[in-house]
Amino acid sequence: MPFSGDEHTGTRIASQRKRAGFTQRGLAAKIPFSYSLLIQVETGHKPASPDLVAAIAKVLCVDVTALTGQPYVSELQQDRLAELIRPIREALDLYDLGADPSISPRATAQLVADAETLCHQVRATKLHDAARGLPGVIAEITTAAHRAPSSELWAALASTYRTAHDVSVKLGYFDLSTVALDRMDWAAHRASDPLLGAVRQYMRALVYFREGEYTIGQRLIGSGHGLTEQTPDSRERSAVAGQLHLGASVIAARAEDADLVHAHLDRARSYAEQVGEAVDVHWLSFGPTNVTAHAVSANVELRDYGEALRHAADMRIPADWAVSRASHFYVDIARAQMEAGRSETALKSLLTARQLAPQQTRYHPGAREAIRGLVQQRRRTPDTLDHLAAWVGL
CATH class of the missing domain: 1.10.260.40 (lambda repressor-like DNA-binding domains)
Incomplete structure (x- = not known):
């Protein structure tokens, strides 16, 4: 069809x-x-x-x-999300003006808590709430950091820039996400935290992954590992290093290098065995669960859908795992199930992804193409699939 x-x-x-x-x-x-x-x-x-x-x-x-x-403007306007992008863009653009004389910042602990709240909202896929609160928090922490500089404030500012990246990517504004990562680097240097810089290189690598520049992506992963080596051995360092290997595994999969995929997954698995479920480290969701999730993703990219579904069968999602990550996992499963001809189970996986994270799923390119693929496979689409296709704007 x-x-x-x-x-x-x-x-x-x-x-x-x-x-x-x-x-x-x-x-x-x-x-x-x-x-x-x-x-x-x-x-x-x-x-x-x-x-x-x-x-x-x-x-x-x-x-x-x-x-x-992308961005899917009609749907963004319907969800009243498009109007929230300009204030974020302005907040990112005004980073070099220093303290805003009209702002009286609250205590550092409150500002750090606000930055953490924004990260939590993105992980819970409350994109409207995060996008709405982000510009004000950026402005207030920027003013506080310029008036009374501290590593804690600069790290909190780097966190808000990371949230701006996350929101921009999930809504399809990839040009804005690149600006946000540049600002994250600017703040991370002032925080004197190499691990923040390593997380930023991981996220940059995924930008190039989406654009098909796999060699550049692997170089950025290598740069991230170099930054982790500037810090003492710790659980936090191991979690960041492990996440870098997970990013490298999906990049290698797109480059159709199965041996390199397995090598990176093995290294990530060894780190995961050391640190356990490190959902508290830089909001990375690193741990054994994420290693399995990336094994699914990598095999989908390698177009080995049977192997992807085998790994998916071993997946046990912890109760405290990020909703955003869980929803993404179900989209990956749906892609594998669709390609394997399991249309009914693929539809169920997409509905689960939507139930967990409706805003993220609506703007997820993989979800949209999986829905389109299911419609094309069916001579007569069930009402549920028709409604799902209409919901994402197909």
Whole structure:
């Protein structure tokens, strides 16, 4: 059941391909995917996987968002989220003006608590609440840090910039997320915390992962490991190092290097055995559960859907695990189930992802393509799937 006549990733690929002067055969010759698959994606008979989109974006020299259509403005406007982006953009832009004379900052402990609350809201996928509160917290902590500089305040400011990155990514504003990571680096240097810098390199690596620049992503992971080595051996250092290996595993999977995937997962697993479930370390959700979740993600990227589902069967999500991470896991499972022809279970996984984190799922490109793929696989879609497709704007 193709989505004829409407705009989707396939039609955007066709438009950008023609603009760049490529025929379908010419483009197919430049990417590690078949000519027949490209035709089916462009005509709407198959969904565009993230790795296909990244490969095409790299060849055509365009941002991935030009092909995915992000941000999804109509849905953002319906959810009253689009109006919250400009204040965040302004807060990130005004970082170098120093203390705001109109602000009387509260005590450091209160400001640190506010920064933590914003991180918690993102993990709980309360994106509207986080986006609404973020600009004011950034301005107040910035003023406090300039008037009475301390490592604690600069670290709290770095945390708010990280939240700005997280919100921007989840809503599809990838240009803004890059600015937020630059600001995070600026504050992390002033906090004199190499582990904050390492977390920032991990997040930068995932930016390049989405754009199909896997070599750059691996270099950034290596830079992150170098920063961890500047700190004493500790549980926090091990958790950050382990998370860097997890990021490297999915990057290696996109690069189709299965041996490197397994090597990074093994290193991450050894760190996880040392630290346990480290959900308290830099909001990373690192631990044995996240290692299993990344094994699922990496095998989805390797297109080994049977192996992905085997790892998923071993998954036991802790009660205190981040809702955002759990929802993302169910999207990954749905992609594997859809590709394996298990449409009913894939639909259930997507509904679980939506139940856990409705705002995140609505704007998740992987969820949207999985829903599109399910609709295309069915001659007659059940009402539940129809409603789900309408909800994400398909």
